[in-house]
Amino acid sequence: MQARVQLASRCSNCHYLTETMQHVLFHYSRAMEVWRWLSSKVEANLVTDSLESVLNIMLCRWDNDIRQMVICVVIHCVWHIWLIRNDNKYNGRNSSTQALLASISRSISLSSNLMDCKTRFWNDRRLLVKFNIRLTFVPHKIPKQVMWYPPLEGFIKCNSDRGSLGCPGHSITRSIFRDSKGNFLGAYASYVGIHSTLEAELMSVMITMDYVQ
Numbered sequence: 001m002q003a004r005v006q007l008a009s010r011c012s013n014c015h016y017l018t019e020t021m022q023h024v025l026f027h028y029s030r031a032m033e034v035w036r037w038l039s040s041k042v043e044a045n046l047v048t049d050s051l052e053s054v055l056n057i058m059l060c061r062w063d064n065d066i067r068q069m070v071i072c073v074v075i076h077c078v079w080h081i082w083l084i085r086n087d088n089k090y091n092g093r094n095s096s097t098q099a100l101l102a103s104i105s106r107s108i109s110l111s112s113n114l115m116d117c118k119t120r121f122w123n124d125r126r127l128l129v130k131f132n133i134r135l136t137f138v139p140h141k142i143p144k145q146v147m148w149y150p151p152l153e154g155f156i157k158c159n160s161d162r163g164s165l166g167c168p169g170h171s172i173t174r175s176i177f178r179d180s181k182g183n184f185l186g187a188y189a190s191y192v193g194i195h196s197t198l199e200a201e202l203m204s205v206m207i208t209m210d211y212v213q
């Protein structure tokens with residue numbers, strides 16, 4: 001009777017460790033070249049042991065406006081690591097680091113330019129320029145003048161509003177209470193969790209009503 005022993009797949013690069021997806025994408029020597037290059041390109045200390053840790057650092061560093069583009073950068077890095085591993089394993093080819101990084105840069109530039117990246121922030125612009133991405137600069141909004149009219153004597157006026165970072169997104173509500181002479185009577189601001197714009201607006205009204213009671 002023949003005993004069947006299943007052998008774990010050995011890494012074709014180091015011929016020592018088991019070739020898991022994590023090993024190929026993060027610990028394979030060619031993968032490490034790519035992550036080192038990306039770390040210096042984005043001037044960040046990337047923790048390159050999982051896709052989640054790379055994305056977490058990248059997404060915290062730049063504004064939501066260019067979120068898609070930041071994800072695109074990471075995806076192209078992962079895709080090229082996979083391609084170069086396959087080319088080496090199945091075709092015996094080993095392209096140079098320079099050719100690999102140039103190919104990643106071209107792919108990032110090509111696909112990001114189709115996204116029409118818009119940004120208001122200098123830090124974001126620097127990143128886009130580094131990857132040769134055409135950017136649309138969004139000018140800051142011109143402040144709108146608003147007139148505030150006092151309430152009738154003996155009444156208190158409350159102005160409330162909400163703010164959300166995205167929809168749905170982290171939301172806050174705030175209100176200010178003033179009398180007929182415009183005297184400040186009180187105010188509050190509180191974080192209400194992740195909500196849509198409409199939910200945050202309604203919560204703002206409800207919380208304000210609670211304060212009034």
Ligand SMILES: [Zn+2]
Pocket residue numbers: 011012013014015016017023027028029
């Ligand atoms: Zn290996």
